[in-house]
Amino acid sequence: MSPFFSRDSSLWAMPDSMRQMMSLGDEMFRMLDEPGRTFVRESRAMANTAVDVKETPTAYQFVADLPGLSREEVKVQLENGNTLVISGERHRETKTGEASGDKYHRIERSTGKFMRRFTLPDNAELDKIGAQCKDGVLTVTVPKMPPKEPEQPKVVDVQIS
Template identity: 45%
Template sequence: MTNITRWNPVNEFEDLINRYNRYFGLARGNGEREGKDLFSRSDWAPAVDIRETPEAFRIEAELPGMSKDDVKVTVQDGVLSIRGERKQEEETNDSKHHRVERIYGSFLRRFTLPENVDENSIRANFKDGILSLTLTKAEPAEPKAIEVDVQ
């Protein structure tokens, strides 16, 4: 049995417009910027899953074709940043591209950390194109009572 897909030239035109807008950091058609958690323009944004357990938060980012040397993770002022660049392979004279769908270039994802995360205990692991971050929860700080003298 053969599946037949009807070609729609409008879809390819929309894809071209989306790539143009993404390249120049322009707004989408619905008025929103791409990726609400991006603070600066990026060429692309890796897909991210965030899970919570009673002990920690776990962030997993898909970074296929990249190595740990291509990625930098930082924490500053309660914001976790994942930054990197996926480089395109050099073209050779003995091959030509018929279609390029993967996105190359730099990216930046930033996440505001909850107050109950211990910033000093964040661990990172990179395996099979997946960056895994473990953010251990801190014990909640007990409120400190302050005596107020009435005069």
């Protein structure tokens, strides 16, 4: 056998180390890529917080699914006079179970901060906004101002002389 292909040659050892790196590669790349995946998943949670906007004859309703969040973890605010802001943060479960032998195999539920902004129309009664959180569903109700009565033409009786 040629010394070029002998087992002692560094060129022969190189494919072994390449094979070893390749076998570790999937795990290594998964570990290196995990912060990036987490960031993307958490930022998507902010953009993907679904909100239904409904108009009734007397109000506007904003309905958001926020499973697993308590009312203390959600904020409803009014900014710049007429911008409704719904925000909050979903925290990752602590891995305390791992100390007792529990082991996570997959974590798919999104975590992180979320925020949605909505510009309210001119007929919104900003001082009467209400919110309710029940069974993981947040409902924000913005009452409408009653429509203004159309102005009646001013009629003046003129005396005929």
